[in-house]
Amino acid sequence: MNALIIDDAADTRLYVRALLEAWGYNTVDAADGLDGLERMREASIELVICDWMMPRMSGLEFCKAVRAAPFPHYVYLILLTSRSDKSDLLAGLSAGADDFLSKPVDAKLLRARLRVAERILTVQGLLADQNRTLRESRERLQQAYDQIQRDLASAARVQRQMLPPPDQLVSPFRAESLFLPAAQVSGDSFNYFQLNNELIGFYLFDVSGHGVQAALFSARLSASLLPTLASARTAAGTGAPAAGFPGPALFLSEVNTRWVEPDAEFDNYATIAYGTLDKQSGEAQIVLAGHPPPLILRHDGKIESLAAGGLPFGMFPDVDYEPQRVLLHPGDRLILYSDGVTECANRQGELFGIERMQCALAASAGDHRSGLTRELEAQLQQWGGTLDFEDDISVLVLERDSES
Amino acid sequence: MTTSATLLTLESDPTRLGDLQSRVDALCRDAGLEAVAANEFTTAIIEAVANSIRHGYRGEPGHPITVHWRCAQDRIDIEIRDRAPPPPAGFLDHRDMPPPAAESGRGVAMILAYTDAASYARIGAENVLNLTRRL
Structure with a gap:
C-alpha cells in the first residue's frame, strides 16, 4: 500500500x-x-x-x-x-x-x-x-436494450410497409384503414389484393398475444393468406388470374389444415375475417374464424352486422368454415375490425363496445371524404384518454364506389 | 357450429392447461354458448383436467389425458379420460364450497355448479368423467 x-x-x-x-x-x-x-x-x-x-x-x-x-x-x-x-x-x-x-x-x-x-x-x-462490475453490466444491458429497441423499430417499419396504404382506390372499391399497434410490433394485420379480374380478396386478422412472437406469426400468416402468391397481385399491381381459387371458405379451411399439426401445442392462434368482393355485382363473401363480425354501413347510414361464427384459425385441423354473403350497393361500406376497437377501455375500465363504434360510424356515414377511420381513431383516443392502447387496433373499410 | 366432435389429447402437464382453455372456450362459443356460459363450462372442464393432473397423477408429467368433445343440437357432452389411480369414492358429491379462506377444494364444487350433469365411472384402468352442458 x-x-x-x-x-x-x-x-x-x-x-x-x-x-x-x-x-x-x-x-x-x-x-x-x-x-x-x-x-x-x-x-x-x-x-x-x-x-x-x-x-x-x-x-x-x-x-x-x-x-x-x-x-x-x-x-x-x-x-x-x-x-x-x-x-x-x-x-x-x-x-x-x-x-x-x-x-x-x-x-x-x-x-x-x-x-x-x-x-x-x-x-x-x-x-x-x-460498483465497476455493476456499471459495466449496466452498460452492457443498456447496449443490449438499445439494440433490441432498434431491432423492434426496424421490425415495426417493415411490418407497416407490409400493410396497404391507409387510403387507396381499388376500383370499383375504395379502401381505407387504421392501424394502431399496442407495442412496436403487432399481431394484427390486414390486406386486400386482386384475386383475378372479377374478384378482390381481403382479410383482417388478430393474432393472440403481443410482441415479437405474435408479429412473426402474423408475418407468416399474411404470406399464407395470399392465394397462389405466384399469380395473385396486391391491389397496387396488375390483376392476374388466381387460377383455381376455391372460394374464401374452402381456402381458409385448407390453409388452416396445413397450418395445424394435430395435437401439437400451439403458441399462437388467430381470429380472421377473410373474404372476396365481386367487382361487378358488389357481392361480398366473408368467412369468419372466431373474428368479430364485420359491419355493413349502408349508404343511407343504416348499420348491419354479419353473424358470428367459426373457430379461430390455428387451433384445430379439419375445420369447415361457412361463408356469409352480403351485397354491397354503391356507397355501402364493409368494415372489418379487430377486438382492440370494441375492447378499448377508458380509465374506469369501461369498454368502448360495439354500440359506440356503430354510433361513431353512423355519425360520419354521410362524409365519404374525411374517412371513417380518422373519426373512429379520434373517438378511441378520446375514450381511452391516451395515444397508447393496450391492445392492437386495426380497421379496414372497403367502400363500393358510388358511381359503380 | 362448425365442428360436432373433437378429440383433444394432452399430457399431464399444467402448462398445457392454457392451450386447452383457449381451445375449449373457442369450441364452446362455436357451439353457441354465450360468453359467460362458455367461460363457466370451460372453467368446469379445466378444473376437471387440473384435478386429474394434480390429484390423479400427483403432478407427474408425461401421463395421458384425453378430452372428447361432442356437440349435439341441444347440449355439449365432454368425456375426460385418464389412467391415474381412481379418485376417492363419492368425490363428485362434494357440492359445497369450502370456507372462503381455504386454499383448495373448490374444483368439484365448481365442476358441479357449471355443468348440467356430471358422472364418473372407472372403466378398466381408466377414469372416465362425463360432463354435460345444455345449449
Whole structure:
C-alpha cells in the first residue's frame, strides 16, 4: 500500500516513514499540504498521515482539497494533532479526515490505527470493484436494450410497409384503414389484393398475444393468406388470374389444415375475417374464424352486422368454415375490425363496445371524404384518454364506389 | 357450429392447461354458448383436467389425458379420460364450497355448479368423467 506522510517537522516525517516502511508500506513524504497534493498527483496514494498545523496549507485545508479532488479510489486520511477539543475534532471530521492520532506519535497506537485503515480501504476496494462490475453490466444491458429497441423499430417499419396504404382506390372499391399497434410490433394485420379480374380478396386478422412472437406469426400468416402468391397481385399491381381459387371458405379451411399439426401445442392462434368482393355485382363473401363480425354501413347510414361464427384459425385441423354473403350497393361500406376497437377501455375500465363504434360510424356515414377511420381513431383516443392502447387496433373499410 | 366432435389429447402437464382453455372456450362459443356460459363450462372442464393432473397423477408429467368433445343440437357432452389411480369414492358429491379462506377444494364444487350433469365411472384402468352442458 502506498502511504504519504505530510509534516513540516522533518524528524516526525522520518520517524513515521521508518515505522511504515518497517510494516511493509511504500512511502513518500511532503513538508506541507501543497507539497502533499503534488505527491498525490504523482503517485497512487491510498493512505495519508498528515500534520494539522503546517505552513502554506494546513492539514484541514489539505483534507478538504483531497475530498474535492476526483481520485479514482478512496484516500484514507489520518490527521496528526495535539488538539483534543471536541470542536477541533468536529472540524477535522467535517474537512474529511477519517481518523486522528495524537502527537507525539505512539508506534503501537499508529499500528492499530493503520489496521483499521487497511480494513476500511479493503472494504472500499471491494465496493469499488463491485460498483465497476455493476456499471459495466449496466452498460452492457443498456447496449443490449438499445439494440433490441432498434431491432423492434426496424421490425415495426417493415411490418407497416407490409400493410396497404391507409387510403387507396381499388376500383370499383375504395379502401381505407387504421392501424394502431399496442407495442412496436403487432399481431394484427390486414390486406386486400386482386384475386383475378372479377374478384378482390381481403382479410383482417388478430393474432393472440403481443410482441415479437405474435408479429412473426402474423408475418407468416399474411404470406399464407395470399392465394397462389405466384399469380395473385396486391391491389397496387396488375390483376392476374388466381387460377383455381376455391372460394374464401374452402381456402381458409385448407390453409388452416396445413397450418395445424394435430395435437401439437400451439403458441399462437388467430381470429380472421377473410373474404372476396365481386367487382361487378358488389357481392361480398366473408368467412369468419372466431373474428368479430364485420359491419355493413349502408349508404343511407343504416348499420348491419354479419353473424358470428367459426373457430379461430390455428387451433384445430379439419375445420369447415361457412361463408356469409352480403351485397354491397354503391356507397355501402364493409368494415372489418379487430377486438382492440370494441375492447378499448377508458380509465374506469369501461369498454368502448360495439354500440359506440356503430354510433361513431353512423355519425360520419354521410362524409365519404374525411374517412371513417380518422373519426373512429379520434373517438378511441378520446375514450381511452391516451395515444397508447393496450391492445392492437386495426380497421379496414372497403367502400363500393358510388358511381359503380 | 362448425365442428360436432373433437378429440383433444394432452399430457399431464399444467402448462398445457392454457392451450386447452383457449381451445375449449373457442369450441364452446362455436357451439353457441354465450360468453359467460362458455367461460363457466370451460372453467368446469379445466378444473376437471387440473384435478386429474394434480390429484390423479400427483403432478407427474408425461401421463395421458384425453378430452372428447361432442356437440349435439341441444347440449355439449365432454368425456375426460385418464389412467391415474381412481379418485376417492363419492368425490363428485362434494357440492359445497369450502370456507372462503381455504386454499383448495373448490374444483368439484365448481365442476358441479357449471355443468348440467356430471358422472364418473372407472372403466378398466381408466377414469372416465362425463360432463354435460345444455345449449
